Amino acid sequence: MRVQIKPVTRIEGHMAITIDVEENKVKNLQINIIEPPRLFEKFMENKPAEEAVRLAERICGICYVAHGLASVKAVEDAWDVEPPEAAIKLRKLLHAGGYIHSHTLHLALLALPDMLCPGEGVIGIAEKYPQLFKKAIVIRKYGQEITEIVGGRPIHPSTIVPGGMAKPLSREEREALIEKGKVVLKNAMELVDTVFDIYEKNELLTTYPEDPTYYMGLVSHGLHETYDGELHVMNPKGNIIASFKGLDYLKYIAEDSVRYSFVKHPYLRINGEKYRVGTLARINVAEKFGTPIADNYLAMLRKIAGKPSHNVGAYNLARAVEIIASIEKALNILEDEEVLSRDIRAHVKPKAGIGVGIVEAPRGVLIHHYEIDDKGLLKKVNLIVATQQNIPPLERELVKVANNLLSKGEKLATIEQRLEMVVRAYDPCISCATHLVKLRIVS
Amino acid sequence: MKKLAIVSLMSDGGCHVAFLDMHENILKLLQNVELVHSYMVLDVKRIPDSVDVILVEGGVRTSHDIEVLKEARRKAKILVALGSCACFGGIPGLSNLFDLYSSLKYVYEKTPTIIKGVIPRENVPEVVRVSPISRYVKVDFQIPGCPPESKEIMEVILSLAKGEKLTQPTKTVCDECPLGPPRKKPSRLRRIFEPPKPNTCLLEQGYFCMGPVTRAGCGAKCPRAGIPCDGCRGPASKVLDQGAAMLNTLATIAYNTIKDFNLRTYSVYFYKYSFASSLIEDLIRKIQGEKK
Numbered sequence: 001m002r003v004q005i006k007p008v009t010r011i012e013g014h015m016a017i018t019i020d021v022e023e024n025k026v027k028n029l030q031i032n033i034i035e036p037p038r039l040f041e042k043f044m045e046n047k048p049a050e051e052a053v054r055l056a057e058r059i060c061g062i063c064y065v066a067h068g069l070a071s072v073k074a075v076e077d078a079w080d081v082e083p084p085e086a087a088i089k090l091r092k093l094l095h096a097g098g099y100i101h102s103h104t105l106h107l108a109l110l111a112l113p114d115m116l117c118p119g120e121g122v123i124g125i126a127e128k129y130p131q132l133f134k135k136a137i138v139i140r141k142y143g144q145e146i147t148e149i150v151g152g153r154p155i156h157p158s159t160i161v162p163g164g165m166a167k168p169l170s171r172e173e174r175e176a177l178i179e180k181g182k183v184v185l186k187n188a189m190e191l192v193d194t195v196f197d198i199y200e201k202n203e204l205l206t207t208y209p210e211d212p213t214y215y216m217g218l219v220s221h222g223l224h225e226t227y228d229g230e231l232h233v234m235n236p237k238g239n240i241i242a243s244f245k246g247l248d249y250l251k252y253i254a255e256d257s258v259r260y261s262f263v264k265h266p267y268l269r270i271n272g273e274k275y276r277v278g279t280l281a282r283i284n285v286a287e288k289f290g291t292p293i294a295d296n297y298l299a300m301l302r303k304i305a306g307k308p309s310h311n312v313g314a315y316n317l318a319r320a321v322e323i324i325a326s327i328e329k330a331l332n333i334l335e336d337e338e339v340l341s342r343d344i345r346a347h348v349k350p351k352a353g354i355g356v357g358i359v360e361a362p363r364g365v366l367i368h369h370y371e372i373d374d375k376g377l378l379k380k381v382n383l384i385v386a387t388q389q390n391i392p393p394l395e396r397e398l399v400k401v402a403n404n405l406l407s408k409g410e411k412l413a414t415i416e417q418r419l420e421m422v423v424r425a426y427d428p429c430i431s432c433a434t435h436l437v438k439l440r441i442v443s
Numbered sequence: 444m445k446k447l448a449i450v451s452l453m454s455d456g457g458c459h460v461a462f463l464d465m466h467e468n469i470l471k472l473l474q475n476v477e478l479v480h481s482y483m484v485l486d487v488k489r490i491p492d493s494v495d496v497i498l499v500e501g502g503v504r505t506s507h508d509i510e511v512l513k514e515a516r517r518k519a520k521i522l523v524a525l526g527s528c529a530c531f532g533g534i535p536g537l538s539n540l541f542d543l544y545s546s547l548k549y550v551y552e553k554t555p556t557i558i559k560g561v562i563p564r565e566n567v568p569e570v571v572r573v574s575p576i577s578r579y580v581k582v583d584f585q586i587p588g589c590p591p592e593s594k595e596i597m598e599v600i601l602s603l604a605k606g607e608k609l610t611q612p613t614k615t616v617c618d619e620c621p622l623g624p625p626r627k628k629p630s631r632l633r634r635i636f637e638p639p640k641p642n643t644c645l646l647e648q649g650y651f652c653m654g655p656v657t658r659a660g661c662g663a664k665c666p667r668a669g670i671p672c673d674g675c676r677g678p679a680s681k682v683l684d685q686g687a688a689m690l691n692t693l694a695t696i697a698y699n700t701i702k703d704f705n706l707r708t709y710s711v712y713f714y715k716y717s718f719a720s721s722l723i724e725d726l727i728r729k730i731q732g733e734k735k
Binding site: 007030033035046050062110121261264429 | 557570
């Protein structure tokens with residue numbers, strides 16, 4: 001029997017899952033990413049490197065900020081340019097805005113319907129839980145306002161340029177963002193409390209698979225990091241086995257392309273193992289956030305899920321805590337006088353070189369690697385994007401969940417719904433990963 | 444209540460996010476229309492049979508895109524192209540300047556991290572040249588932009604739900620920009636890592652600013668932030684070909700400033716969002732068609 005879920009809904013992109021079942025057991029499972037391949041890595045060639053930023057943002061209509069930042073960091077690395085401190089603060093503020101929007105979109109609008117109104121999607125949340133819906137709107141809107149003010153536009157910001165940022169922040173803009181941020185933080189704490197309550201009351205973690213695996217994420221001095229720092233690799237026992245930055249990524253990450261999917265499958269070059277990235281990986285590799293409210297929630301999370309936590313369901317909880325951390329970080333940056341500095345652009349001179357830009361996108365480790373010629377044109381581009389790294393472990397987890405439900409004699413509809421829930425916990429962004437996902441059940 | 448669906452083809456999902464960026468106004472919209480299909484926020488797997496307005500996000504890149512697009516056309520009373528990929532092919536259209544097989548070969552077999560490489564062909568659709576949806580179906584209205592303005596998406600949906608007739612705007616980004624128009628010829632070309640002089644037209648300073656040939660409606664957000672317009676809203680209403688029109692403008696004011704012109708590089712300025720609907724693309728398709 002062949003089962004297909006096509007398409008998986010309430011995710012960002014197009015994906016199908018094809019499962020061949022024999023004697024009530026999964027014989028073969030494929031995540032078929034059918035999102036059209038846009039081939040960015042090729043058509044970015046010959047373009048002036050500074051234009052890479054606005055091209056790369058279009059890889060993803062959700063985490064455009066992360067792509068813009070990874071891209072500009074790669075160009076600056078190749079050109080040996082250090083942006084002024086104030087510009088880096090503006091970029092981190094922009095990045096926090098991107099996280100607030102992306103995580104709230106997923107948690108409240110894509111994931112919560114599974115927990116509160118299965119099958120009804122976002123309309124169910126809007127109609128049955130109007131207060132919750134309004135809170136989510138207020139929080140996400142704040143993220144988009146930050147992006148519009150700092151980035152010039154709410155989606156696909158235009159102000160990120162090699163050397164710094166094109167637009168300074170005015171005092172009025174800053175005061176307004178601080179004022180709103182305080183209200184938004186309160187709303188976010190209420191949303192996160194609700195999510196933790198639902199998890200605890202319904203023992204939701206037990207419905208998700210435990211999958212001890214490797215993790216990768218940025219850390220800076222033991223703290224949770226999204227823009228700077230070093231990539232740490234953690235083994236299933238919770239020990240950090242490697243840390244690296246820049247071009248050294250080539251020693252640690254390899255990928256295979258597969259016949260049945262437009263997404264390439266990465267793995268650890270050092271031992272051939274699959275690894276996970278994203279919200280759960282980040283809180284596993286870091287000791288703490290370094291902001292008080294988020295650290296309180298992190299302690300709650302670790303009490304119910306452990307450290308390291310291998311439970312796929314903990315991705316949602318970690319996402320919730322990261323919303324709080326992002327708002328706290330944004331407020332900290334805004335309260336720093338330096339963010340108003342007009343010294344936000346360094347002198348830039350293009351030259352031949354190789355550059356790597358690594359950031360944490362909301363869905364995980366994002367790497368842009370460019371080779372640039374002496375005119376400042378891109379010669380070669382390689383991208384490792386967040387979602388693709390989670391696909392290989394996700395395939396393994398779906399087999400486990402499907403086998404468990406098949407052995408209990410569950411109906412196909414239930415199996416389909418549960419598999420989709422597991423997929424959604426990762427918040428996969430398929431347009432990113434092809435730079436697609438569908439679950440198909442065909443008899 | 445009129446039924447609304449959002450169908451998604453080759454895209455980055457940004458138009459869907461722009462739709463959600465109506466924020467609290469989504470509640471107002473939902474009092475006026477019934478959202479019956481959207482892969483991102485609903486669980487309805489197929490496009491329902493009869494839908495009043497279907498917004499198509501994304502251009503065509505695969506055989507699957509073509510099937511879904513034709514299904515959307517059959518089921519829609521009014522079909523709207525949402526965003527610059529659907530309207531003009533968008534940024535992925537730049538890949539039409541590269542041989543498709545070599546591109547797939549590079550991306551799936553040759554990047555520096557690939558160990559075992561293979562071009563995917565099993566359980567995945569066939570890959571074709573990028574094109575705007577109008578090459579395959581009749582389009583009733585366009586909402587361009589990368590992404591489109593959320594306010595414009597809302598206004599168009601509400602007007603269509605009321606059965607009002609819509610007209611496309613005729614102004615250019617320059618008409619909305621406080622910096623222009625250019626008063627003198629640029630002395631040399633500038634790249635965006637060089638900071639511009641404040642309160643001065645960016646084209647006049649030598650930046651490739653696509654304002655003169657690009658459709659208005661964004662309020663000239665990018666030039667206001669000190670960054671030249673890159674033409675994301677596509678050709679203004681009287682412009683046949685966005686890149687050719689810009690070349691024409693430049694030939695008038697700065698003909699001697701472009702050196703080593705080659706389309707793979709300069710397409711990022713002239714045709715960033717509209718190459719797949721350009722006259723050159725038409726010609727390439729004609730020649731390829733003749734070869735077959």
